[in-house]
Amino acid sequence: MLTFAKICMVSLVAVLARWCVSLGDYSGAGKPPMFGDYEAQRHWQEVAVNLPVQEWYKNSSRNDLMYWGLDYPPLTAYHSYLCGLVAKYLKPDWVALNISRGYESYEHKLFMRYSVLLVDVFIFFPAVYWTFAARKPHLTDQDASVKSYLLMLLYPGLILIDYGHFQYNCVSLGLALLAVTSLATNHDVLGSVLFCLALNYKQMELYHAMPFFCFLLGTCLRDIRRGGFWRLVQIGLAVLATFATCWAPFLLDLDTAKQVLNRLFPFARGVFEVNSSLVFFLFSFQVHEKSILIPAFMLPLLIKDGQLVPYIAFMLLYPLLFNAFNPIRPDTAPPTDTQVWVNIFVTLAFCISCVGQVFLSLALVIFPPPAGLPDLFPLVISVFSCAHFLLFAAYFHYCQFTAGISVDHSHKTKAANGKHSKTFSKAMNKATVENTTKHKSLANKLKLRKKKHD
Numbered sequence: 001m002l003t004f005a006k007i008c009m010v011s012l013v014a015v016l017a018r019w020c021v022s023l024g025d026y027s028g029a030g031k032p033p034m035f036g037d038y039e040a041q042r043h044w045q046e047v048a049v050n051l052p053v054q055e056w057y058k059n060s061s062r063n064d065l066m067y068w069g070l071d072y073p074p075l076t077a078y079h080s081y082l083c084g085l086v087a088k089y090l091k092p093d094w095v096a097l098n099i100s101r102g103y104e105s106y107e108h109k110l111f112m113r114y115s116v117l118l119v120d121v122f123i124f125f126p127a128v129y130w131t132f133a134a135r136k137p138h139l140t141d142q143d144a145s146v147k148s149y150l151l152m153l154l155y156p157g158l159i160l161i162d163y164g165h166f167q168y169n170c171v172s173l174g175l176a177l178l179a180v181t182s183l184a185t186n187h188d189v190l191g192s193v194l195f196c197l198a199l200n201y202k203q204m205e206l207y208h209a210m211p212f213f214c215f216l217l218g219t220c221l222r223d224i225r226r227g228g229f230w231r232l233v234q235i236g237l238a239v240l241a242t243f244a245t246c247w248a249p250f251l252l253d254l255d256t257a258k259q260v261l262n263r264l265f266p267f268a269r270g271v272f273e274v275n276s277s278l279v280f281f282l283f284s285f286q287v288h289e290k291s292i293l294i295p296a297f298m299l300p301l302l303i304k305d306g307q308l309v310p311y312i313a314f315m316l317l318y319p320l321l322f323n324a325f326n327p328i329r330p331d332t333a334p335p336t337d338t339q340v341w342v343n344i345f346v347t348l349a350f351c352i353s354c355v356g357q358v359f360l361s362l363a364l365v366i367f368p369p370p371a372g373l374p375d376l377f378p379l380v381i382s383v384f385s386c387a388h389f390l391l392f393a394a395y396f397h398y399c400q401f402t403a404g405i406s407v408d409h410s411h412k413t414k415a416a417n418g419k420h421s422k423t424f425s426k427a428m429n430k431a432t433v434e435n436t437t438k439h440k441s442l443a444n445k446l447k448l449r450k451k452k453h454d
Contacts, residue, residue, distance in 0.1 A: 006146045011125060014153035015117070021163040022113040025306035035102050036305075038112065038166040040068040041080070042094070042103065048077055049084030050097040053249040057260045062097065071263045074246045075201040079171070083115050116162055116170070124174035128152045131181045144327035151322055156314035160298060164307040172202035179212070188216060192235045196242035203264050299361055300378045308365070315361075319354075342398065349391060356384060 028036020047056060047063055047070060056077050059065040070077055087094040087108075094100060094108050129149055138144030161167050175198035182191030195212050199205040220232035250257050302311045335343070360381055369376045 003146065006143065007129065007149065010146060010150045010153065011121075013150070014125070015121070017154055018117060018120070018159055018163045019113075021159055021307070021310045022117075024164060024310060026109070026112075026164070026166040027305050029306070030104065032102055034068070036166070039102060041166065041168070042108075042112065043068045043101065044070050044072075044077070044080040045084035045087055046095040046097060046100055048081035049088050049095050054253065054256050057250075057263045058256070065263070067101070069263065071266070073200045073203055073264060074250065074260070075197060076168070079119075079168070079201070087111060112166070113163070116166070116168060119168060120162070120170040120174075124170040124177075125153065127174040127177040127181070131177055134181055134185050138327055141327045147325040147327050151325055154318060154321060156311075156318050157298065160302060160307060160310060160314065164302060164310060165305050169202070172198045172205055175201065176205055176208060183212075183215060188219065188231060189234050189238045192216065192238050193242050196239055197246075200243070200246040299364055300381060303364070315357075346395065353388065360384060
């Protein structure tokens with residue numbers, strides 16, 4: 001009961017932090033003609049609720065794809081449709097076809113902010129809780145799962161992008177997190193379905209597809225003689241069924257399905273819609289999706305969106321919270337020389353990162369860029385963030401290849417126990433037979449002696 005109360009308190013704190021950020025401006029506020037991502041999400045609701053499914057991804061006089069055309073997978077479109085239905089019920093002007101472009105009002109802002117909060121609380125919050133609740137209990141800290149839950153929910157990157165800039169990243173990330181936890185708790189089929197849902201909500205999950213595929217395939221092949229093949233068949237059928245369900249309305253017509261794919265993967269888009277479709281997809285896709293900005297240095301975008309104050313508040317408060325509530329697991333064995341050097345490198349890199357972020361933030365806010373280099377600071381920040389990604393990639397690869405292989409020996413233990421049990425039973429039966437034979441022989445000898453005596 002006490003843990004439940006703590007979870008509720010942490011959840012309320014997380015909701016409060018999100019609502020404080022949402023009080024500020026959003027992407028493209030008051031900036032016609034294209035506005036920003038806030039308008040993109042509103043426009044998708046407008047399209048989805050007023051046009052048949054077959055026209056959602058198709059360019060027409062009623063659906064100008066050059067104006068924030070729908071370019072996310074079907075699950076996002078269905079979500080936009082549901083939000084559009086509610087918006088149309090509350091105030092039809094919010095989603096009136098072709099005449100509601102750039103609609104802005106205080107009431108509509110509340111509606112849009114609530115739409116993010118609703119899916120966040122019902123998808124991302126439970127996903128985070130299950131992730132830490134499913135872990136092994138901390139050896140010395142009974143509140144470790146609650147603290148981890150707090151730190152994950154208050155992570156600045158996701159809050160500033162979803163509630164400041166305006167996105168629904170919490171949906172795809174929540175589904176992906178549920179999928180990871182499902183695999184960690186040996187629910188492979190459920191995890192496969194959840195990841196397919198995440199992928200069908202936002203195509204950025206393609207970057208996580210290879211780890212999921214390799215893990216599931218390796219698990220099935222390792223247990224191929226103990227039902228692994230049948231589990232692989234189950235996973236395959238679950239994946240096909242999930243994709244078929246999500247794409248069903250678009251698979252009735254081949255041209256419609258092709259149009260959806262062309263919108264999701266912009267290889268065929270013209271140079272006027274994106275700079276160069278191939279280069280855009282390979283090098284700028286993640287920036288376009290804002291997913292790259294969740295762990296990166298987001299200050300240039302947040303300044304543009306009027307989110308400087310929330311950014312400063314989170315950058316000051318979150319390190320303090322992390323230092324106070326991070327549940328560090330005690331080491332059961334002394335570190336090796338390599339681990340000592342790795343820990344020193346990680347600590348040094350962390351300090352350099354913090355100092356660099358402070359200096360770049362101050363430079364961007366205080367000093368104007370040179371006249372001939374207007375994008376100097378964003379470029380330096382991009383290089384700074386890229387260096388972080390490379391270092392994190394190297395560090396996590398080191399952790400992966402030095403962690404060893406965890407193999408489930410439970411089936412061997414059961415088999416060994418069964419074998420020992422059978423051996424023990426045979427020995428007991430043999431001993432019983434031998435004892436019975438000895439008793440019979442002794443009884444016969446006593447009978448013979450009695451006869452002789454008589």
